[in-house]
Amino acid sequence: MNFVYEKLMGGKQGFFGFLILATLILVIFPVFLDIFRLNLVGKYLTYAFAAVSLVLLWGYGGILSLGQGVFFGLGGYGMAMFLKLEASSAENTKIQSTPGIPDFMDWNQITSLPWFWEPFNSLTLTIIAILVLPALFAFIIGAAMFKRRVGGVYFAIITQVIAVILTILIVGQQGFTGGINGITDLRTLNGWDITSDNAKYIFYFLNAFLLLVVIVISRFILTSKFGSLLLAIRDKEDRVRFSGYDVSNFKIFIFSFSAMVSAIGGAMFTLQVGFMSPSFVGIVPSIEMVIFCAIGGRMSLIGAVYGTLLINFGKTTFSETFPELWLFLMGGLFISVVMFFPNGLAGIWNDYGHHITDRLPFGKKPKKVESTQSVEEKADESTA
Amino acid sequence: MDSNTDFTLAIEDLTVSFDGFKAVDSLNFYLDENELHVVIGPNGAGKTTVLDLICGKTKSTSGSIKFLNKELTKMSEHQIVNEGVGRKFQTPSIYENLSVLENLEISYPHGRGVYGSLMFKRSDEVLSKIKEIANEIMLQDDLETEAGLLSHGQKQWLEIGMLLIQDPQLLMLDEPVAGMSVKEREQTADLLKKICKGRSVLVIEHDMEFVERIAHKVTVLHQGKILATGNMEEVQKDPKVIEVYLGH
Numbered sequence: 001m002n003f004v005y006e007k008l009m010g011g012k013q014g015f016f017g018f019l020i021l022a023t024l025i026l027v028i029f030p031v032f033l034d035i036f037r038l039n040l041v042g043k044y045l046t047y048a049f050a051a052v053s054l055v056l057l058w059g060y061g062g063i064l065s066l067g068q069g070v071f072f073g074l075g076g077y078g079m080a081m082f083l084k085l086e087a088s089s090a091e092n093t094k095i096q097s098t099p100g101i102p103d104f105m106d107w108n109q110i111t112s113l114p115w116f117w118e119p120f121n122s123l124t125l126t127i128i129a130i131l132v133l134p135a136l137f138a139f140i141i142g143a144a145m146f147k148r149r150v151g152g153v154y155f156a157i158i159t160q161v162i163a164v165i166l167t168i169l170i171v172g173q174q175g176f177t178g179g180i181n182g183i184t185d186l187r188t189l190n191g192w193d194i195t196s197d198n199a200k201y202i203f204y205f206l207n208a209f210l211l212l213v214v215i216v217i218s219r220f221i222l223t224s225k226f227g228s229l230l231l232a233i234r235d236k237e238d239r240v241r242f243s244g245y246d247v248s249n250f251k252i253f254i255f256s257f258s259a260m261v262s263a264i265g266g267a268m269f270t271l272q273v274g275f276m277s278p279s280f281v282g283i284v285p286s287i288e289m290v291i292f293c294a295i296g297g298r299m300s301l302i303g304a305v306y307g308t309l310l311i312n313f314g315k316t317t318f319s320e321t322f323p324e325l326w327l328f329l330m331g332g333l334f335i336s337v338v339m340f341f342p343n344g345l346a347g348i349w350n351d352y353g354h355h356i357t358d359r360l361p362f363g364k365k366p367k368k369v370e371s372t373q374s375v376e377e378k379a380d381e382s383t384a
Numbered sequence: 385m386d387s388n389t390d391f392t393l394a395i396e397d398l399t400v401s402f403d404g405f406k407a408v409d410s411l412n413f414y415l416d417e418n419e420l421h422v423v424i425g426p427n428g429a430g431k432t433t434v435l436d437l438i439c440g441k442t443k444s445t446s447g448s449i450k451f452l453n454k455e456l457t458k459m460s461e462h463q464i465v466n467e468g469v470g471r472k473f474q475t476p477s478i479y480e481n482l483s484v485l486e487n488l489e490i491s492y493p494h495g496r497g498v499y500g501s502l503m504f505k506r507s508d509e510v511l512s513k514i515k516e517i518a519n520e521i522m523l524q525d526d527l528e529t530e531a532g533l534l535s536h537g538q539k540q541w542l543e544i545g546m547l548l549i550q551d552p553q554l555l556m557l558d559e560p561v562a563g564m565s566v567k568e569r570e571q572t573a574d575l576l577k578k579i580c581k582g583r584s585v586l587v588i589e590h591d592m593e594f595v596e597r598i599a600h601k602v603t604v605l606h607q608g609k610i611l612a613t614g615n616m617e618e619v620q621k622d623p624k625v626i627e628v629y630l631g632h
Contacts, residue, residue, distance in 0.1 A: 242471050246462045
């Protein structure tokens with residue numbers, strides 16, 4: 001029990017923060033929102049996977065990846081490929097010149113299913129691919145970069161370039177990927193209609209549950225010695241190296257793990273939204289993910305979820321009324337958070353939240369935005 | 385191997401050049417077991433470069449560095465540490481955001497792999513070792529303090545402690561008393577005398593009074609070459625040393 005409490009929840013504060021988040025997304029949203037809005041929240045929560053992965057990678061590890069959209073996209077495309085193959089049965093596509101392959105392949109004069117699409121006929125292989133391929137891809141990039149000690153802004157630029165390359169590749173290879181339109185018209189999963197309200201509810205809860213599991217696993221990583229090492233590497237890489245650690249292995253691991261987490265988010269995105277396109281792969285979504293994380297608090301796993309929700313609610317509200325202004329507003333918000341509240345919402349809560357909690361009748365009440373309080377306070381003090 | 389020696393550290397014919405400038409030039413240097421050896425010399429003499437070469441931060445152009453008869457020049461930094469070489473940097477290099485305890489824990493020589501660090505347990509054995517080291521470096525009452533809040537001198541001690549917990553055979557300290565008060569210097573001298581038992585210690589220092597207090601042997605480095613080696617008295621009398629370093 002003690003293990004669960006300390007290592008998986010992060011002590012009392014982490015536990016209450018986790019409980020409140022779980023209540024919010026598992027009970028309050030489903031009770032008060034209609035299925036259309038709930039589905040929208042579900043979509044936002046898939047971005048939260050990427051934001052949480054950036055807390056580990058960027059907040060703790062100090063490795064800024066401007067390419068989390070790549071992994072989000074790989075996960076999303078993996079799921080979309082499976083669903084598309086199911087939607088392209090010979091019966092459904094009998095009007096095509098080659099029945100049984102996805103429609104966009106037929107439009108591009110491709111006459112047989114490319115080899116790399118074959119494994120996506122199986123749901124098991126698809127799930128394995130979603131979990132393994134993005135992590136493997138990150139492992140290769142990470143090994144190539146970190147073993148050569150490429151870091152900091154250079155790493156950020158390279159990940160951004162990879163995001164561009166992947167987008168261009170997807171758009172250019174229309175016959176294999178569906179091009180700029182992406183993979184659309186996804187209907188069933190093993191014969192089960194994924195567009196029904198029932199399916200949307202189930203996917204929402206599955207998504208929320210997986211997100212909470214990811215947070216618990218991430219908390220375990222951060223409370224282990226690995227977590228202290230991440231901070232140590234961020235602040236004094238040389239010292240860690242001269243304490244006998246092969247620093248690159250730790251960076252590669254956390255980069256691969258963050259890729260896997262983002263990919264799970266991408267797969268859940270495809271399931272809930274019903275399509276996947278290159279616009280969720282490139283630079284813009286990748287940077288948006290960094291903004292979600294920064295605004296939520298890059299040192300707080302749970303803060304990152306709130307940051308994602310807040311920005312996306314804002315985006316939906318404002319882009320309906322002032323579509324042109326939204327991007328400026330988000331940019332401005334990002335700059336002011338970085339300048340004035342480097343620890344984001346979680347930092348603000350930790351600094352000022354006690355004014356609210358102290359007035360409550362039960363004294364110190366659970367905190368809404370949890371974080372690894374101690375680390376953040378330390379960060380504040382050291383910057384003060 | 386025919387070139388094996390009884391020395392803890394044997395540097396032979398070591399040269400490193402940066403764009404033609406020889407920062408260390410055909411250096412020969414030997415360090416005995418249990419020896420506390422101080423390297424002095426004017427700025428730019430190549431003192432820190434020698435430490436960088438030993439611990440693998442800088443790669444040599446030619447020559448050999450043998451630690452307990454193992455060649456270090458081809459190893460990576462963390463391998464060298466695992467062989468038993470510890471190095472303290474010139475400015476205190478500690479993890480300011482972590483507590484003293486965590487600083488020492490990270491330096492504890494177990495769980496150095498990715499999996500090992502995820503599964504690392506703060507066992508009684510680890511804790512008692514940490515407490516033992518904290519006692520030695522006079523930080524036993526500050527285990528929970530954030531390292532960033534320590535005084536400058538305490539930070540220096542903490543970094544020494546982080547090396548001690550690895551129990552290295554060779555300990556290298558780059559200006560350990562820089563910026564310390566007189567009392568802290570005395571305490572550090574006592575600390576160094578205590579920790580050089582059972583291991584070799586290589587110190588770079590400018591403070592001659594401090595050097596006199598601790599050194600078994602002194603080497604004077606000048607322009608990448610050794611000017612003189614011997615005990616403090618011999619070195620201080622050496623006319624070449626007086627000329628370039630100590631002054632008249």
